[in-house]
Amino acid sequence: MRSLTKAAIAAFVFAAPTAPAFAQALPDAKIAVVDSERIFRDCIACKAATTQLQSQRQQLQSLATSLGQPLQTEAQSLQTAVTAAKGTPDAALQTRIRTFEQRQQQAQQQISQQEQQVQRNIAYVREQIGTRLGPIITQIAQQRGATLAVDKGNSFYNAPATEITDAVLTTLNSQLPSVSVTAPAQAAPAAPAAGARPAPAGR
Numbered sequence: 001m002r003s004l005t006k007a008a009i010a011a012f013v014f015a016a017p018t019a020p021a022f023a024q025a026l027p028d029a030k031i032a033v034v035d036s037e038r039i040f041r042d043c044i045a046c047k048a049a050t051t052q053l054q055s056q057r058q059q060l061q062s063l064a065t066s067l068g069q070p071l072q073t074e075a076q077s078l079q080t081a082v083t084a085a086k087g088t089p090d091a092a093l094q095t096r097i098r099t100f101e102q103r104q105q106q107a108q109q110q111i112s113q114q115e116q117q118v119q120r121n122i123a124y125v126r127e128q129i130g131t132r133l134g135p136i137i138t139q140i141a142q143q144r145g146a147t148l149a150v151d152k153g154n155s156f157y158n159a160p161a162t163e164i165t166d167a168v169l170t171t172l173n174s175q176l177p178s179v180s181v182t183a184p185a186q187a188a189p190a191a192p193a194a195g196a197r198p199a200p201a202g203r
Helices: 002-015 036-042 044-084 091-143 165-175
Strands: 031-034 148-151
Touching (some): 031 165, 036 165, 044 091, 091 165
């Protein structure tokens, strides 16, 4: 399938009409290749952040277990009680059921909030690295005389001489030895302006 695609592209190129004489020819591209997957895996800040984020995930799992096990035990107890009451629980059992539902909802909210925080932390780590990585790639590519930098994952093949990954990785480790693994707190929603009145309901 790939060979057919290349053949089709070649046929199109060779069949294309000759460009007008006044069109300015583009310079020959000099391409630099960066293995971003390797950088995000092997950079010093990345390794340290990965370890800390794994610890956060483990804490999240421990939280889910500590909250879930008592609820599971209580759910089984309630099911036994409801069965014994033949589907008509008395006031005390109804109170137990409501209390259980409230505890279950609170546990779900707590776990969900913690999970969202971990996801924000992951995104924040990548943002810090990506913000510093872009200018480094540009600088090194220009120093090597490249007119274009591409990700290794987006190329079918590249000669080893076109890679600048080692230089990028070394510079990134020097400029960004560590990152924060705690995302900034989300901004609270804006409060309504003082004296603002709700719009009257339509009649």
